[in-house]
Amino acid sequence: MTAKTDLETYDLLIDGEFVNAADGERFETVNPATEDTLAKVARGRQEDIDAAVDAATDAFAEWRSTAPQERGRILNRLAAKIRDEKDRLAELETLDNGKPLWHAEADVETCARYFEYYAGAADKVHGKSIPLTDEYTDYTIREPLGVTGQIIPWNLPTNIFGRSVAPALATGNVAVVKPAEQTPLTALEVGRLASEAGVPDGVLNVVPGFGGEAGAALSAHPDVDGISFTGSVPTGIEVAQTALENVTNVHLELGGKSPNLVFPDADFEKAIESTKTSIFANAGQVCSAGSRLLVHEDIHDEFVDRLVERTKEVSIGAGIDGPEMGPLVSEEQFEKVTKYLEVGREEVGEPIVGGDVLDQDGYFVEPTIFDGVDNDMRIAQEEIFGPVLSVIEFSDEQESFEIANDVEYGLVAGIHTENVGRAHRFAREVDAGQVYVNEWFAGGEETPFGGFKKSGFGREKGLDAIDSYTQTKNVCTYIGQD
Ligand code: NAD
Numbered sequence: 049m050t051a052k053t054d055l056e057t058y059d060l061l062i063d064g065e066f067v068n069a070a071d072g073e074r075f076e077t078v079n080p081a082t083e084d085t086l087a088k089v090a091r092g093r094q095e096d097i098d099a100a101v102d103a104a105t106d107a108f109a110e111w112r113s114t115a116p117q118e119r120g121r122i123l124n125r126l127a128a129k130i131r132d133e134k135d136r137l138a139e140l141e142t143l144d145n146g147k148p149l150w151h152a153e154a155d156v157e158t159c160a161r162y163f164e165y166y167a168g169a170a171d172k173v174h175g176k177s178i179p180l181t182d183e184y185t186d187y188t189i190r191e192p193l194g195v196t197g198q199i200i201p202w203n204l205p206t207n208i209f210g211r212s213v214a215p216a217l218a219t220g221n222v223a224v225v226k227p228a229e230q231t232p233l234t235a236l237e238v239g240r241l242a243s244e245a246g247v248p249d250g251v252l253n254v255v256p257g258f259g260g261e262a263g264a265a266l267s268a269h270p271d272v273d274g275i276s277f278t279g280s281v282p283t284g285i286e287v288a289q290t291a292l293e294n295v296t297n298v299h300l301e302l303g304g305k306s307p308n309l310v311f312p313d314a315d316f317e318k319a320i321e322s323t324k325t326s327i328f329a330n331a332g333q334v335c336s337a338g339s340r341l342l343v344h345e346d347i348h349d350e351f352v353d354r355l356v357e358r359t360k361e362v363s364i365g366a367g368i369d370g371p372e373m374g375p376l377v378s379e380e381q382f383e384k385v386t387k388y389l390e391v392g393r394e395e396v397g398e399p400i401v402g403g404d405v406l407d408q409d410g411y412f413v414e415p416t417i418f419d420g421v422d423n424d425m426r427i428a429q430e431e432i433f434g435p436v437l438s439v440i441e442f443s444d445e446q447e448s449f450e451i452a453n454d455v456e457y458g459l460v461a462g463i464h465t466e467n468v469g470r471a472h473r474f475a476r477e478v479d480a481g482q483v484y485v486n487e488w489f490a491g492g493e494e495t496p497f498g499g500f501k502k503s504g505f506g507r508e509k510g511l512d513a514i515d516s517y518t519q520t521k522n523v524c525t526y527i528g529q530d
Pocket residue numbers: 199200201202203204226227228229257258259260262263264265267278279280281283284286287301302303304334335336431433459498499503504
């Protein structure tokens with residue numbers, strides 16, 4: 049079985065078969081480092097989503113009654129296959145998305161790890177026994193939702209595919225995945241590997257297409273029982289409203305504008321490196337990017353000078369050559385980020401480093417830092433989703449906590465300090481689904497992830513994701529004497 053019908057043409061994966069879209073149309077994906085067409089992909093629409101949902105519905109009864117340990121074995125085989133094909137998948141991800149090859153390799157490993165982690169959890173999903181009076185016995189069962197729709201963004205395509213699909217399948221759900229139109233290729237390849245690993249036909253379907261077509265058809269489908277949406281706030285709201293028409297279970301993993309606090313007692317060099325990674329990893333196209341740097345006035349000048357030096361060393365180039373930073377994913381994202389460079393110039397003047405685009409093909413924007421930012425400016429409040437950092441100065445702990453929370457998002461928050469009490473006061477005070485202390489992006493597949501405020505609701509990752517993909521049934525029996 050192969051995902052490709054020739055070198056550059058990809059089909060939809062429905063019911064274990066690679067098939068063209070019902071209307072035969074295809075769309076092009078672009079290599080963002082060169083602006084060349086990379087592949088032609090079948091363009092899924094309503095009819096294709098209907099076929100995928102039908103296939104998933106038919107496959108559900110068998111998959112949910114497959115012994116959990118057997119589901120775990122199959123998902124473990126899939127993890128192994130992903131690792132076996134790591135080099136090829138990573139190269140494809142880099143060409144499709146633009147990210148550095150080393151980063152794509154890490155994302156592919158993360159995807160494998162999600163399948164491995166949830167394979168291990170498959171036979172540990174159980175309910176509880178609830179004590180009532182002697183006349184009753186009561187227990188709960190965690191049951192799968194049924195057909196789940198997984199809507200995936202372009203910034204971490206393979207990673208988030210694993211994050212959403214692995215817990216869904218492990219808990220006995222079936223899935224229809226709608227990858228982002230910019231980056232659909234690795235989802236199809238992992239779908240192929242799933243079939244080879246023994247995931248039965250119809251259990252995992254992959255239907256690339258545009259958001260307003262395939263995505264909207266999936267979120268509106270009356271036979272879909274759960275939607276996992278990862279993407280922007282406006283689209284998330286639309287998807288949730290649509291899903292609500294059918295009272296479909298939905299959870300939303302949305303954007304962020306996350307604060308990264310640095311105090312004078314922080315390990316200086318570690319905080320510099322952590323701050324650089326927080327905003328320039330994946331060219332800033334990370335929901336959990338540390339896009340607001342809150343730095344104490346006593347160290348502001350020295351810290352920012354050193355950060356600028358380090359930023360000038362960040363190498364930029366085609367991801368395939370393994371630079372520190374690659375291009376943005378698409379022309380649309382390039383235009384959005386360059387508009388924010390203008391907004392930043394209007395609000396605070398010239399950036400202290402970066403601020404330009406590379407004079408060559410590809411969607412390359414320099415790593416950029418604006419200093420002297422007020423927290424009420426647009427570049428401090430709006431998610432830019434590019435390599436653009438806003439630096440805000442503060443004078444004491446209370447003020448820093450207030451600035452940290454003064455934003456409509458609440459995805460992640462980080463603090464650099466050697467003061468344990470302050471770190472935990474921050475963890476208690478901050479509105480964020482996860483808190484990093486002394487290292488940005490600390491945590492792994494095992495740690496729950498999700499948003500407060502407009503960053504969403506529901507949790508992915510860790511054992512918390514099991515709750516997102518299952519529903520509770522309570523069974524109460526009268527056992528008193530007749
Ligand atoms: P997006 O909202 O534009 O698209 C996300 C997905 O939704 C894509 O597959 C898209 O095709 C689909 N879509 C678009 N319109 C739709 C519609 N009307 N109905 C159904 N589906 C539709 O987001 P994006 O630009 O691809 O991704 C970037 C955003 O994702 C950022 O805001 C980022 O912070 C967020 N994100 C969040 C997390 C998280 O875990 N919280 C992780 C990664 C990215």
